[in-house]
Amino acid sequence: MEFNYLAVLVAALVTLLVGFVWYSPKVFGTIWMNETGMTEEKAKQSNMVKVFGLTIFYSLMLAFILPALTIHQMSALGMIGGPEFIETAKPSYAAFMADYGDAFRTFKHGAFHGFFAGLFIALPITAINALFEQKSWKYILVNAGYWIVSLTIMGAIICGWE
Structure with missing residues (x-):
């Protein structure tokens, strides 16, 4: 079984596409901005090359590990x-x-596996951090929801694309 690098690359880009929609003002962007204290002015001060570059890097890290979570045959390969x-x-x-x-x-x-990775990995990590940061449940649900949706789509791409 060959590792599908193209599927990993495409899956990594999912976080950007989902984020573009998810965090838009017409979906959850306004709620997210209110819950984080982010403003338009503050957002414009960000180094977007750094933000998007690191987003792609970290998304590649996630996509690279997802075959182990979504493809059962990877376990058999690991056993040998x-x-x-x-x-x-x-x-x-x-x-x-x-x-x-x-x-x-x-x-x-x-x-299916991507959804459960989001639910049982991303949600608890997001919630634990948010609880210590004294963030609201809206903040937790908006951010964890983003990861659940992203990981669901990423898992589908990685497992289904042979």
């Missing part, structure tokens, strides 16, 4: 030590891959 050990793996690995090599490799299944 990685791609370099396919030729020397026991026959049971080849039999497993022959039987299940494409099982659960769908956009729907990837979205």
Whole structure:
């Protein structure tokens, strides 16, 4: 099973596209600005090259780990030590891959795992930080919702795109 670098790259760009819609004033942008104390003037002072550059970098990090969370066959590959050990793996690995090599490799299944990664990883991390920062539940739900939607779409792309 080849690692799909193109799917990872495309999935990483999802955070920008979802963020563009999610944080627009017509969706949740106004709520987010109110909850963070952000203003238009303050936003314009940001170094946008830095912000978007690091966003892409961190999104690539997320997309790079998602195959391990969304593609079951990656676990089987990990059990034998990685791609370099396919030729020397026991026959049971080849039999497993022959039987299940494409099982659960769908956009729907990837979205399922991406959603649960958002719900059980992104939401708790966002909520814990926000609680210590004394942020509101609106803040938590807007930001965690963004990650749940982003990871759902990212998981779908990575798992479904063979």
